[in-house]
Amino acid sequence: MSKVIRFAVKLSAIITFGVLFFMIGHILIRGIPNLTPSLFGLKYTTKNISLFPAIITTLMLVVLTLLVATPIGVFTGFYLIEYAKKGSKLVEIIRITTETLSGIPSIVYGLFGMLFFVIYLDFQYSLLAGTLTVVIMVLPLIIRSTEEALMSVDDSLREASFGLGAGKLRTIFKIVLPVTMPGILSGIILSVSRIVGETAALIFTLGTATKIPNSFFSSGRTLALHMYVLSTEGMHVDESYATGVILLLVILIINVLSTLLSNKLTKENRNE
Amino acid sequence: MNKFVIKNMNLYYDDFHALKNINMNIHEKKITALIGPSGCGKSTLLKSLNRMNDLVEKCTIKGDILLDSEDIYAENSDVNLLRKRVGMVFQKPNPFPMSIYDNIAYGPRTHGVKNKSKLDEIVEKSLKSAAIWDEVKNDLKKNALRISGGQQQRICIARALAIEPEVLLMDEPTSALDPISTTKIEELIQELKKDYTIVIVTHNMQQATRISDKTAFLLNGELIEYDKTVNIFSVPKDKRTEDYITGRFG
């Protein structure tokens, strides 16, 4: 019996990691040779299938989304942990809200973004509509990581600051925030990987235009969307592989960053 | 001279009556020790002197606490200014996770000191007063979490001194420290008496006898006895005080 269990456990692990490594290997091997210079042409044409505009659009979307979502998420964390009374109704409601938001499938976000931002507010398929939709999506990630980081701050630090006559804001920004920074950053990094990989929430909000958006009100496509469109068209398999390589690379970098950060988080700022 | 006058003070945590009708005067530039078993209310009493109890939800205070004849719980009193005048040192050393220099400069910066040379001066003076200047003067940029617990506690005292308070509240400042660091802190407290009014909560009765001028004994939220330290420990008037200091309970 023990042998069977041992075998099943090991086999499962081999399947999991086998699939992971095979998939990564397969995409890298087929994709890297296709990373030709023409793929990085400044403009997309039906000839070069350039993914450069998609890289820039992805970057724009990430930066804009974080610019909006980070302060809102972090401030929400401040309110929940530093201001709200324990067990207050509002806190309970916000907790349930963020938990519900984090479970909603991206296609529902996408549809909502289309109905509200694109049609109701008449933003059209645009960078703005895409950004705002994704902002709502990543908010729970940032709120939760901020909350967790704030909760782990030793109350004696807050007391020390108040004891010196510092007000609440000064205590939060000068003492609490620096200590919680790595935790908040890990939430932000998680959000970046979510934004980079998103497709369903963007197809009807950001749209799929092949140009780099030249204003908030123009459409574009991210790398992931680009890969989706190429895959469904079925004509540009090589370019899809190449896009996959870039996506994997981005995710890999994000993962390394977040691992480094969580190591830093556990090592530093501990007073034993 | 009375620094603090506490009149008919009652304190409640929600339904719990934590301090019952406290009346006591705290003398200027003397060391007053608060003793009593755990949960007797001595730390609560200490924290009501700089309104740290404000941070506790559902804490209500009735009666008066006067600092230099002014009610510190009055509507228009500025709690941040109060805490500048009444500094506090906590049980567990709690330096901020920043450099030693920034720890000391945090208070003065909070109260508007920006000038670099002025800050340098305050940092040096405070560290000297807390008898730790010689140990850290070459390491002012070092993270305050990277020094020993005893040193950390003196950094915290220096940090409290940097805002030039009039009163220093100490909540069992040596309970987390080793005997050698404890001796150093006790010597320091004696030294500080010249310039500051000091109120100290302690579990350690030898410490109270060694350093304090007056001692207050609290039990179940009541002030049982308050007298010169010599009297409390040699001829206590109340049976309960006697029981406590002879170690019969607590």
Next chain:
Amino acid sequence: MSSKSFEYFMKGVFLISAVISVVAIILICLFIFTGGIPFIQEYGLKHFLLGTEWKPSNTPPSFGILPMIMGSIYVTIGAIIIGVPIGVLTAVYLSKFCNNKLYKLLKPGINLMAGIPSIVYGFFALVVIVPIIRDIFGGTGMNILTASILLGIIILPTVISMSEASLKAVPEGYYKGSIALGATHERTIMSVILPAAKSGVLSSIILGIGRAIGETMAVILVAGNQARMPARITKGIRTLTTNIVIEMAYAADEHREALIATAAVLFIFILIINGTFLIVRRRSKN
């Protein structure tokens, strides 16, 4: 502005930030439900949910979403059958069978797996799994089986991370107690540790179900997308999510309302799954 009124001002800013997510969810419910419910009322709930024909371009059109509901359920069950045993056992491997060195290598692998965009999984399934299935079973290779395998892989990191965390949280004493009674390492894990961690494992499965039901773009690539009642696992199907994406681009009027109503149904599914998840987790905390 004095420092005191600035404190009040910022407290207000924090409060407003905190309320934004509540406003967002209200807006989402409002737009999805008001967009979908009038259609359902007009078309009839029973016809909509239990109708087996989805033919928006017929005259008169029919909008029965039972095929899509069944499609979603089929591929989700498939994903659970494939993903859960492998996921849970991999979690057992990570927490109880592998040494520290290997763990430090493999654990980031799971994190990486969780971070890889689903479209990459979808593309991988399209170029690798679809041809294999086609070779074995004939047809297009885009069917329930392929979609199930794909979703099984996609939910792996979710199942593994949460199961592993709950396995780790089982007190050491349980293990020692069982070993002291002469049980083997393997037996102890299967009959003591795993049952002790069952609520965490259950949560991981529920979360996996949510993930599988909600997945869209990867599924489109491999499911075949035929709007018909599922017959065999080697036949193509369409899910609730894919139905929306495939037709939204050109849908108008009633057709479009029907798609929003589809999203409303999906949303309710998800709310039920989330609710179950919260209940299971709350129970395990007590």
